[in-house]
Amino acid sequence: MNTHLIFFSPTGTTKTILENIAKGIGKQIKIYDTTPAYSRITTTIKDGVAIFGVPVYAGRVPIVAAERIKNIKGDKTPAVAVVVYGNREYEDALVELKDLIEEAGFKVIAGGAFIGEHSYSSNEKPIAINRPDDNDKLAAFNFGKEITKKLAQNDLKTPNMKGNIPYKERIGIKGATPLTKFDICELCGTCSAVCPTDAITINNKVISDSEKCIMCCACIKKCPKEARYIATKATLERIEMLYKNCQIRKEPEIFI
């Protein structure tokens, strides 16, 4: 029996949670990483259990994540929905992910909402910094154990999960993209390589396309020179709000 990990994870927190759930399940792991810009994974999973993970963007599943994971189909295969959010709220993302997975032919047997360092977090304005931490990883591991137990009992019931239908309306900050400090940037190309939407081109300088950018902040977090930064007024205001209002630690929630 394989444990299939299917995820979209620009800054890596979702991936870490899924890896720890898989450790708790303790079977052979197969990875389907839909994060790279040209990821076009199309397959059908018929054995074992499929764990789907996405970050929460404005209380929803990011559009690009929904588009990429929907090409991975099931054949009534047991599946688990996992969302990872930055200590604000996950709102309707978990039920939305559950619905997407079911439409793709899986049987959802469990769900979980975990916390990851907010994409907008920095040393100056930390928001859920360094999460998932050891406690979060243990919660993920124990969730894996629960999943194994449920499968062993042949219990394929879908539990109720927190969230509303219809889902909340999508909101986003249009036209925003991180910029580059050209005096520090060495044109190494890391930002371009880690961008999940191919929004960054290097051509004697770094060019960022705000139409393609989803503000995932992978380029900021992975730049070895710390040369990428946010300058958009609306995003800076959002960061200030999150920094002020989202400091009380939230804990993982499991639905099984």
Ligand SMILES: Cc1cc2nc3c(=O)[nH]c(=O)nc-3n(C[C@H](O)[C@H](O)[C@H](O)COP(=O)(O)O)c2cc1C
């Ligand atoms: C555009 C955008 C919107 C976000 N919206 C939310 C949100 O509604 N609630 C929340 O708690 N965190 C939100 N976050 C934070 C991410 O869900 C969180 O940092 C997550 O751990 C990132 O996952 P990843 O490391 O797999 O990329 C948002 C992040 C971005 C980039």
